[in-house]
Amino acid sequence: MSQGKLKFIAAAALLAFAVDSQVLAADARCISLKSMAEVEREIVDDKGGKSVKRVAASKVVPGTEVIWTITAENTCKQASENVTINNPVPAHMQLVANSVTGAGSDVTYSLDGKAFAKPDQLTVKENGADRKARTNEYKHIRWEFKNPLPAGATATASFRAVLE
């Protein structure tokens, strides 16, 4: 084995160590956050009965309503506190009124991603006058969970948006 090759291996080992330590640090992160896009489909059974089922978003065209679900699972042994989920309304989509859910959370909205407020405090300037912002003008959603998220527990937030 040549000198040069040995040096290379040593360097590679160092690099591997560095990567390992990053992975360890990542493991220390206590929340696994997942985002999911679904649509509702009407299912007709053999007897003609109808039911609504959620499937992975497909056959989405302008006007279709998509359900976005975000789940936060506490993967540590300690509780997580002040869990706050932020989600911008996806580009080309408009938030559907009264579609935001998140059990145990206070929900606020923002037009610019900076100032978050309850719906009645969001205003838009139009023709020189202030008016209340419409739901489809909200660009960001924030869920602030009031109670700590126990180890192993999952918090769910969701909203519906229509494709422009």
Added chain:
Amino acid sequence: MKSSLRQIKRVGLACVALGSIAVSQQAFAEGTAAGTTIQNTATVNYQVGGVSQAAINSNTAEFLVDNKVNLTVTRLNAAPGVSVSPGGTDYYTTFKLTNSGNKTQGYILNGSLAGNGDANLTGVANPFGAGPADTIQMLNTRTFVSGAACDDTTPTPTYDSSTDTTVFVDSLAADDCVYVFVVANADTIAAGFINGAVAAVRLTAQARIANSGAATVVPKHNDDADIPGTEQNIFADAGQDATESADSVFVVSSATLTVAKSSAVISDPINVAPNFKAIPGAVMEYTIRLTNNGGADATGVVITDLLPTNGISFTTAQYNSGASDVSIQIGAGAPTFCVAEVTAGPSADGCYVTPGGVLTVGAPALTQVATGGVATEVAVRFRMTIAD
């Protein structure tokens, strides 16, 4: 183009700090283009044991925007429709075809790549609601795409047979439109081709794959299995058949002539007015009234009248201080006159009596009977004398 504009708008928003923000209502018109990937990433902030932890991003959830196949066909002509005269050619009615989907499409028109029309619509109701149903057919119905730009600012185009020769739409971007003419000729002799009769025409457009010469049908995926990540074709028009149509009508506008002949005794050798009698030596005035209650002027009108010969004879020099033989009056206007010399015809003033005894009154003395009923009716008068 649209999305980059929206991007700019967003940046504009970010520059304004707190408080109220100026936004304009987003145009929703053509929709997000097919093939666009829509993504979402959430972020969570939290604390453990009172210590703030690094924010965590979710996976990126995404879906693909599918092809919304949708179109509209609208008639542009106003009620009661396009007026046609019997025998006239290249009458046209104009439609607007709009791609209201989210992807460029081609369109076949009236089910034919040859541009043939669809005009056999007997019994079809008048699309204007009021007005008669279809009872007649136009001839040589054709369909052409206008070369004119389609927008709301330019007036509806006129059909130009030398340039408007395309018979299908090869490529039409989302939210764009084209004008389409249905062109036809009017019959001259067909039964029922009378004033006010209606010939309905229908423009039918079906979406095709763009740039296929309108030859390739768009596969419909509405009821197929979901294939996330693959662009599927979702028919969103009313019948979910990628086909829409609209009706328009051609309305025959022709002359409807009535002819009435009357006579009166205007003098006799014995009695005084108004007690003239048809006795030998009396002068009779004959009046031929032509009335047009139709929708168009009658042109090229010629009156011929075989004069009676049994004991009565055409009398000349009765009008215009004795200079003329026939009086022609339109409505209540001042009469004009002509001289009915005996000739086989024609004559310079349009009036003559053939050697066979037929009084003829034509151009230039009489040229047309304008539409307008009694107000524009033509009264042709001449006189005859009962033999002694």
